Amino acid sequence: MLQIQVIRAQAEEVIKKLQVKNFNAKEIVDRLLVADTSRRSTQKKLDDTLAESNSLAKEIGNLFKSGKKEEANRLKEKTSELKNVAKELQEQLSNLENEQDELLVQLPNIPQESVPAGKTSEENEIVSQQGNIEELSTDALPHWELTGKYDIIDFELGTKITGAGFPVYKGKGAKLQRALISFFLDEAINAGYTEYQPPLLVNEDSAYGTGQLPDKDGQMYHIPLDNLYLIPTAEVPVTNFYRDVILHEDQLPVKSTAYSVCFRREAGSYGKDVRGLNRLHQFDKVEIVQVTQPEKSYETLEQMLNYVSGILRKLELPFRVAKLCGGDLSFASAMTYDMEVYSAAQKRWLEVSSISNFETFQSNRLKLRYKNKSGKTILAHTLNGSALALPRIVAALLENNQTPEGIRIPEALVPYTGFDLIN
């Protein structure tokens, strides 16, 4: 959520910058400015009324003490008038506050200056590409056939017991999952992240805190009986650790990592893009989250990018890095790098990680701040990235490493799997 103070001070600039996201903010900003002005004047009126009422109450108290009952009773009448006025103003004020909030949550984050203009993923800027793209023989199989051939993932069984998008991992397939999770976590810990195991269900406040609500209502699984949401990413619980928290500057940067199962309804997606492991309702992911000072957050973003690149190199997967254009940026992000691995049999780039700087967009909503050395309280910047999401990594590993003998496991993973071939 953007800060009202920023909009108030730089309305035109905000509108202009949001155009990079192809978002026309004019109307909302105009309405916000009106709401903000009347909110403030109402606040002033209310405060003045309450101040008067407070001082009268004190006076009445004194009068009673000194036995001047009649005079006190006269003042009481005046107070009850003020009370009615205050009540009305209070109501107006909370209406205006609600209106302001409703408008504010509709505005996406402002893209960082260097974010390229553009409408779709076609216009993302490919920043780098690494690793060899190998030509597979013509009889190479897509992963959804390899999983059957080697009996490591059973999609039909998952469909039977739950539904589409809930695969069952089996044998070496299950072990591979476990190996990847451990590998990713160990890498993160070595890079200085603290490991957490968060709850997989969160309450409404948390879903609101990281912006899943109200923007993405309907994308999460919801349990109405307890009013809890299944997390779509560990980002939600982990970032919410810091909701309503004021850190001290020397605690920064906060670096957290968590493995979690992620649940996504993915309403409306279908077709061949969702085949096999490409898009699931339930999947495993290791997430990294950082909280930093504003002046350091872009340096941090690059660090996180380098970190994820390192893991992909260890997995020997060809990948490229895309800097998202304005139109492809998520609602909350100021700048995002997508990491895509090449899936040789599908001949496609698959997104396996998305690393974003949210600047103060999340922290403003979360009320995540820190006190700097001179004692000033400042909104922190939050960043997160996948490191990494499993299914597409598995898809790429299976496809790229298929050989006549079986599927080769990259060296870095062998200590975790305990085998170097799936056959």
Add this chain to the structure above:
RNA sequence: GGAGAGAUGGCCGAGUGGUCGAAGGCGCACGCCUGGAAAGUGUGUAUACCUCACAAGGGUAUCGAGGGUUCGAAUCCCUCUCUCUCCGCCA
């Protein structure tokens, strides 16, 4: 799930209708003291919004959350949430 107790500032803890944003202690920050440190000592130490120059000063709100009684509530009443203890159930 049943019965009972409780929720106060970074922490501990006082406060049962007015002078309480809240005693006292701890912690923390800065100063004094010291060759240096400890001890001692002095001062300061919540958040949001409004006013305003994002200064100083001032105003308002906040003692788990929401509502109510009252001229006036941390203090009384109602609802909810959470925590603890005992019992039950259970991985």
